[in-house]
Amino acid sequence: MLNKNILLWSLQICLLGSTLGGNVLIWPMEGSHWLNVKIIIDELIKKEHNVTVLASSGALFITPTSNPSLKFEIYQVPFGKERVEGVINNFVLTWMENRPSPLTIWRFYQEMAKVIHDFHMISREICDGVLKNQKLMEKLKKNKFEVLLSDPVFPCGDIIALKLGIPFIYSLRFSPASTVEKHCGKVPYPPSYVPAILSELTDQMSFTDRIRNFISYHLQDYMFDTLWKSWDSYYSKALGRPTTLCETMGKAEIWLIRTYWDFEFPRPYLPNFEFVGGLHCKPAKPLPKEMGEFVQSSGEDGIVVFTLGSMVKNLTDAKADVIASALAQIPQKVLWRYTGKRPATLGANTRLYEWIPQNDLLGHPKAKAFITHGGTNGIYEAIYHGVPMVGVPMFADQPDNIAHMKAKGAAVEVNINTMTSADLLNALKTVINEPSYKENAMRLSRIHHDQPVKPLDRAVFWIEFVMRHKGAKHLRPAAHDLTWYQYHSLDVIGFLLACVATVIFLVTTCCLFSYRKFGKTGKKKKRE
Amino acid sequence: MLNKNILLWSLQICLLGSTLGGNVLIWPMEGSHWLNVKIIIDELIKKEHNVTVLASSGALFITPTSNPSLKFEIYQVPFGKERVEGVINNFVLTWMENRPSPLTIWRFYQEMAKVIHDFHMISREICDGVLKNQKLMEKLKKNKFEVLLSDPVFPCGDIIALKLGIPFIYSLRFSPASTVEKHCGKVPYPPSYVPAILSELTDQMSFTDRIRNFISYHLQDYMFDTLWKSWDSYYSKALGRPTTLCETMGKAEIWLIRTYWDFEFPRPYLPNFEFVGGLHCKPAKPLPKEMGEFVQSSGEDGIVVFTLGSMVKNLTDAKADVIASALAQIPQKVLWRYTGKRPATLGANTRLYEWIPQNDLLGHPKAKAFITHGGTNGIYEAIYHGVPMVGVPMFADQPDNIAHMKAKGAAVEVNINTMTSADLLNALKTVINEPSYKENAMRLSRIHHDQPVKPLDRAVFWIEFVMRHKGAKHLRPAAHDLTWYQYHSLDVIGFLLACVATVIFLVTTCCLFSYRKFGKTGKKKKRE
Known part of the structure; x- marks a missing residue:
């Protein structure tokens, strides 16, 4: 007997499963955010989707690649790359000079307000660059996109999606005090055991910690509310009806959060939140010849991989000397990504590189430790390969990320501003010689690898799901009403x-x- | 170059992925709960695990099967099957006679208190049957189980796991007011948009509904606190230290919840909660010959499948006549699972069966509607096959389940106590002839089928995860401390x-x- 229903569904799921030739629009963010979303884009292209990236003429990292399948829609903005670079540098410097602590949080807020004002000026020019470009908007409409993937750190992706009448998905690491996730996404964040982002607290809090955490949430909420408030009128004007930034953000179908429970402390979330941390991680490839020989020459001692990320290129001579002299005292070979002046104290065991294949080095069996600024991408590569870390956090979520790794027993932190050579040396000796650090890093690695579906596959699944079903309304909590x-x-x-x-x-x-x-x-x- | 790390991990994941020959202990619950957990057991056996079910000598449904791979450990209890049957019948009758409404909730609570007292008496004898049986406990210890899967409706599975020193997992549909999930599992349940279980409310609530919901939560919390309180001393005595039922339940590694977002209204949850609703669903198999011919004879009109579940066998003659006369008036053929006296008004289009292959009938292309008592298992089969429903709920979560399906536009409800033939007839005509019901049922079906991993595979994945890692501590929120x-x-x-x-x-x-x-x-x- 012919079972039509089942045949129909099998066919349907088969057809749906592939979602062939869908049109995806990307609203990206600069720096490491772009590196992360690029991995999703590559996977979408592999699955034969047509991907178009909206990039401004002043974009720094978001530039056309050699991949002919990836289209770039470049729109004009009245600023150049230098201005973006200037704002980013200013952001990093201001944060490093005013790193927030319970006593300095107010000054930090006041100083950051200035930088964030500059950032919003640029963001607004970026928004205008698309929204006021009638020709571009019409072209986008004609392209019949089925979904927009937005990094909400640059606002406006959501407006563009709504104006094109298509669903949108966020890719997000965090917002200050998780205000966006909490107020716009409606996720509960109990301050009693969920540490506020940027607070450097963990889920094990004393009474004093819980007071700090409680205040931290409210201060950061206030910071977000005041600094992002001006977007409400921009959003209302752009959408032609009274609305707010938060209300519009709340319309995201799926929130792809760039962490997972190997990194996060367990906390409540909603069914339209998907934790896809480490989606960019992959097995190591063989190293370039010269580098491979240097790594092999380390023998039993192994190697230390050292990078401070894409944002920080140079250090002061004094700081570089302090670091180099510590590195010179360990038996390991060190591969340091550094483009500044060669430090006078550099040891024979340390080599400087303009660029290193970070993932391939961390995945090398000789990797003993990773000195990192604590960016989420780098931390996830260390988790993936089970390498213990020495954290030298500087700004944004970096101090928090390292606090997470410390709490999970896979990292030691040194303060970049106050550290001596001895501090760095001791930290390195600890993570390399005390077995618990390696064990904990391997435990996190096992948790990361042992998921029902890989993070990248889950991210792509939900993007395709939204394309197939024109949204994911069944996952949207009624709290939004x-x-x-x-x-x-x-x-x-x-x-x-x-x-x-x-x-x-x-x-x-x-x-x-x-x-x-x-x-x-x-x-x-x-x-x- | 040999990448030892990767090789090591691949091997490890390969080995871990299979978790060959693990020993799993099952603490089951009667009735439809047992039917559901049986599916997980069968899958575990397929994956070459050794599964042992702890069943009492008085068990009604939980009896040794023909599967030689499934071991039963029968322990003696001082009661027979009749007593279990009596308590279940009493439970059903009391609920049906006192169906809770805003005005009758207090009387309902008082009447249910008596039934629940009987239920706890049996539960305690069941617990004693294992815990006080030294020989059995020693035998279980020797068997070196790696995980215990417990249905917490019968308490004690958790105590046995703790006494054996092994992690445990819950399989749960709900607890009154979700008190267990909320207070013991630490899941937030905002009363403003998450309807309390048994309230028959949806996530779209008016001000009055929200007041009802708020009161419902607190009344059911109170009900749970007072009626289950006596277990605290039992648990403290059994574990030899001061503890509570709730504290012990909070130690569950994973909570397998027997619903999913095709059925639930979106609400917050925690990473150790996994929604595996419909794990028992599968494609339809061909029907037995006689039944198949009857179904085929329905022509374009198709069939209606009708069952009131395993708990209700007979109706009063008058009620059966009312139902049969409604069924006689529809053009569809009706397959009614009914063991009572043949109703006088039975039409030529209706056939009575002692048992029907419910899933195969619902999955048949001729299935037009499903008349159901609203048990979760049956509803999920209807969702899986996209069949609209007429709900005749009677007790426990059934009225609530039907309220969910009504809110999602896939069902119409008739009140079993007050219904006339016309009510049932109109309900049937509505779900069969108004296309929106079929469309909504198909929408739920699409949502159900379009998941990254099937519910059964996810359930088994997390059971095996707990076996591989001796728990899932990384998913446990610090709220428990x-x-x-x-x-x-x-x-x-x-x-x-x-x-x-x-x-x-x-x-x-x-x-x-x-x-x-x-x-x-x-x-x-x-x-x-």
């Missing part, structure tokens, strides 16, 4: 309290009335 | 309020002091 006081049941609690108060009032009044009436009557009776 | 007031940050809020009050007091005192001192001086000066 409530006001903040309804969400917290304040109206219900208020009403119930009012009821209780009314009952108490009525009962008391009745009692008093009865007492007065019958009390007096009683007295009268007694007198009679 | 906090007291209730710490969890809600009440101590922090109290402290901060005290600080603010102190500052206000000091400032006011200073102002008053200054005013008195300098005010008087001023006056004095004026006089001078």
Whole structure:
């Protein structure tokens, strides 16, 4: 007997499963964010989707690649690469000079406000570059995109999607105090055990820590609310109706979060949040010849891989000397990605490189430790390959990332501003010689590898799901339809309290009335 | 160059991935729960695990099967099958006679308290049957189980796991007001948009609904707290230290929840919660000959599948007549699973069966509608095959399940107590003839089929994960280490309020002091 239903579904799932030739639009962010989303793009192209990246003429990292399948739609903005570079450098420097601590958080906020103002100026020019370009918008409309993948650190991807009438998905590492995830995405963040981002706290908090965490959430909420407030009117104007940045962000179908439980402390989330941390990780490839020989020459001692990421290129001479002299004292060979002046104290065991194949080095069996600024991409490569870390965090989520790795026993931190050669040396000796660090790094690696579906496959699955179903409305919580006081049941609690108060009032009044009436009557009776 | 790390991991994952020959212990629950967990057991056996079921001598449904690979460890209890049957029947009847509504919830609670007392008496005898059987406990210890899969509706699975020193996993549909998931599992349930179980509310609530929901949560919490309280001392005694039922339940490594987002309204959850609803669903097999011919004879009109589940066998004659006369008026052929007296009004289009292959019928292309009591297993088969439903809910989660399907536009409900033939007839005509019901059922079906990993594979993955890693501690939220007031940050809020009050007091005192001192001086000066 022919089972039509099943045949139909099999065919449908087969057809759906492939989602052949879909059109995907990308709204990217600079720096390491771009490196991460590039991996998703490559996978989408492999699955025969047509991917178009919206990039401004002033973009720094987001530039056309050699891949002919990847289209770039370049729009004009009234600034050049230098300005983006200037804002990024200013951001990094201001953060490093004002690293937030419980006592300095207010000054940090005031200083960052200036930098973020510059950042918003650029962001707005980027938005205008697309939204006010009628010709481009019409071209995009004609291209019939099925989904837009947006990094919300640069606002406007969501507006473009709404204007094109297509669903959008976010790729996000974090927002200050997780305000966006919390208020716009409606994820609960209990301050009692979920450490606020940028607080450098863990999920094991003392009473004082919990006070810090509580204040941290509210301060960062305030920071986000005040600094991002001006976008509300921009969004309202662009969409032609009164709205807010947060309301619009809340329309994201899926939130691809660039972490996983090998890195995060367990916390509540919603079904439209997918944790795809480490999606860029892959097995190591063989090293270039010269580098491979240097690594092999390390013998039993192995190697240390050292990079401070793409944002920091040079250090002061003094700082570079402090670092180089520490490195010179370990038996391991060191591969240091550094483009600054060659430090005077550089040891024979250390080689400087303009660029290193970080993933291939960390995946090499001789890798003993990773000195890292603590960017999420790098940390995930270390987790993937099970390499313990020495963290030298500088800005953004880096101190927090290292705090996570410290709490999980896979890293030691040194303070870039105050460290001596001895500090760095001791940190390196600790992670290399104390077996617990390697064991913990390997434990995280095992957790990372032992998932039902690989992070990259999950990210692509949900992008394709949104394309197949024109959204993922079945995962969207009804919390989005409530006001903040309804969400917290304040109206219900208020009403119930009012009821209780009314009952108490009525009962008391009745009692008093009865007492007065019958009390007096009683007295009268007694007198009679 | 040989990349030892990668080779090592590939080998490790390969070895881990299979988790060959693990020993799994099952703590099952009666009725449809057993049917569901049986599917997981079969899959575990397929993957060459050794599975042992702990079943009492008084078990009703949990009886040795023909599968020689499945071991049963039967322990003696001082009651027979009749007593279990009696308690279940009493439970069903009491619920049906006192179906909870906003006005009758208190009476419902009082009546249910009696039934639940009987249920706890049996549960305790079951627990004693294992825990006080030294020989059995020693035998279990010798068997070196690696994980225990427990249905927590019968308590004690967790104690047995802890006494054997092995991790345990729950398979759970719900607990009253989700109290267990909320208080023991630490999942947040915002009452503003997450409908309390048994409330029959959806995620779209008016102000009045939200008041009902708020009260529902607290009443059911109270119900759970008072009725299950007596287990605290049993657990403390069994584990030899002061503990509570809730604290012990909180030690579950993974919670396999028997629903998914095709059925649930989106709500927060934690990373150790896995939604595996519909894991028992599978493509339809060909029907037995006689049945197949009857189904084929329905022509274009198709068939209606009708069952009230395994718990309800007979109806009153009057009720059966009402139902049969409605069924007689539809053009579809009806397959009714019914073991009671043949109703006088039975139409020629309706056939009674002692048992029907429900899944194969629902998966048949001629299936037009499913009349169901609304058990989760049956609903999931209807979702899987995309068949719209007429719900005749009776007890437990059934009214709630049908409320979910109604809200998603895939079902119409009729009240078993008050329904007339016309009610049932209209309901059937609606779901069969209004295309939206079929469309919505198909939409749910598409959502169900379009998951990165099938529910059964995910359930087995996490059981094997716990076996491979001896737990899943990386998914356990730190909320478990906090007291209730710490969890809600009440101590922090109290402290901060005290600080603010102190500052206000000091400032006011200073102002008053200054005013008195300098005010008087001023006056004095004026006089001078």
